Amino acid sequence: MLTNIEKKMPAILLVDDHEDILFFLSALFKNNYRTLTAMDGKEACAILENQYVHLVISDVMMPDMDGFELCSWIKNRPDFAHIPVILLTAKDTFQSKIDGLKKGADVYIEKPFSTEHLEVQVENLLQNRFLIKEFYTSSPMSHIYSPDINKSNEQFLEEIQNVIFEHLNNLDFDVNQLADLLHMSRPTLYRKIKSVFQMAPNELIHQIRLNKAAELIAGGQMRISEVAGQVGYNSLSQFGRHFLKQFSMTPTEYKEKVKSFTAALPCPY
Template identity: 35%
Template structure:
């Protein structure tokens, strides 16, 4: 019981019968349930992607997730096999299953056949691009039809590229890499600015609406130090994993890191213009302690809040 209380948990006992009882233990899993002084290591994000095998002295590289939606088993397995050295692959045998998998796993890219049972590739593409959870995901459609009408329908559905069957594997790999790199450039754009408009990093209009919704939550709730990742995801109607994958795709940051980053960004104009103390500013933007604010500010901007103020004053 003492150990559970030390971890800010709860323990309860429920008697079912005279001979049986249940013991229930609830423990917080979010770092912000604890005081910063109680946290030793940074919280490792859940659902980490697997990493490539590496030689000694090299850095680990995370594998992007590619979802392959194809009703022909041999074609699907062939694509998965060819991509497996470079990506983590998921497979679905029709559009309906592919949509379920996309919403559940939030992959980095989707490759889909056009002609499939249950739901064809065009409908899958439209549903992916119109859903806030998945609108950022690039989609490559595979088709045996070379006619202009099919190509136009794919563009209207939101497809990012087309490949005619049969296709060369190295060309497909090259295009996948390029599409993932384009998304990475948007994340770099986010990290390089002190203020970012949703239009600056949005890939689709659905993304823009999603980012605007996030900004509303940031403006309204982030200054509360008790505002958690769980509350953030609930307000957006997403699971922790879905929000983590979506934010990572758009900004390059996990949900925890994004919240911390946004709090630091909120502090910048206060440091420049207000006459408040460092402690007052730290609490006003949602940090639970000034020491943690100073530590993370220096890690992010290379100087303490006081040093930042002094430099801005000289300008």
Template identity: 30%
Template sequence: MMKWKIPIYQNPDQKLPVLLVVDDNADIRAFIKQTLGDSYTVYEAENGEVGLQVANKLIPNIILTDVIMPVMDGIELCGILKSKKETSHIPIVMLTAKSSEESEIEGLIRGADDYISKPFFIDSLRLKLTNIIKTREELRKRFNRDITLNPTDVTVTSADETFLQLAMDTVEKHMMNTDFSVEMLVKEMGISRSNLYLKFKELTGLSSSEFIRNIRLKRAVQLLEKSDMSVKEIMYMTGFNTASYFSKCFKKQFGVIPSEYLEQQSLQSK
């Protein structure tokens, strides 16, 4: 397999979503670069095989891929990326000149998020990409907002649902262990530290350490609402070993310290 030098069309230091364009037509890649470079950090690949290399290395925020390409087509690329836990969360939009619905159906079966036909209006493409990015952002906000967690509510693919459920179950399993760390989570999840971080960021908007703390705090608030345990007991039950740190984290997440939260719940129940 030939190694591909990754061309970049936008300063990666700019905090823009990373868009990977996979198309064997250099003119189309250049057109998309020129028109979307103000909104995305744009990378390119000339076929699915190169696109797979680039996607595995960069973990882009979104991929736009042609369907019909030499070496590896877009449908095979989509199937591979959506089946791997490191990349299954990446939204993929298929670009096709086919008039039949066959390729669209096959791509959707493989996990493609949307389709756009050639020739296309750039405003339509921009809107599709923007809507996908916004939808993912709303799912991340929902994860942080909702106290009761259900991976099916905040994930798009079954692979991501499985991943998030395993991550939550792993934190739950070690809930009382104050020494449970990101390194331990990495080991149990069977994914590299950097890929775990990127995966959590895309699915939840949180870093790996923030994810662990988030699950602990959500369990703490559930216990405050539904149990007769004291704040101190709940603190230890959820893996916090100092009252000051527990209160600080709790207030940052829910706006009040645990004792104030209990008071609010008591007033609401009257």
């Protein structure tokens, strides 16, 4: 069970025009996840715009806005493209599977389905995103990376990083300035960053600063005190605490680790 993904249970949005199916799925997942329900794609879109959702399970055949249209709507919006989508359908044709995948569905499951199979798919999709996020936010030599392969979402996250880099040594740079420079409202920015990285925007700013600090320390051209100021920390002790919390080692320990690693490399000649 995914009890370590967040302090609170991940939220799954269940979409089906049959109340009995929604009741069944809600009962299936209620012990391990928070469940939200919608009777069609339009209702699901409204929920996504107002609720924090980790994964969507949707039927394909629905009135007004079917599962294919909902999936396409999700995957083509930067705010939601990272959210995994599982499509459930009674259509068992090869072409219907291709259509679902073309719309961006992460998993396509035929009805009737095994509940165990569906549970495992949900767990794997969420766990994979959690593990990728953990890797890229815990390695000193890494940069912030999106677990989503959607190009528009990657470009959006790259823009965030570039803006923060441009104001890296500005001690007063905050979330409000970041939102303004990205031409976004603070709530929209918060929701997007929280959805992708499971962290608040101010935490993301610290993460990018610390990753850059690790890069500068590894370069060996600056003292640690200089690095701290370069990445926006006016207190060396505060910088050390944040670095230790993020990477489980002090800046000095990391510097020594980089030296040891470099010394152990074989000579290229």
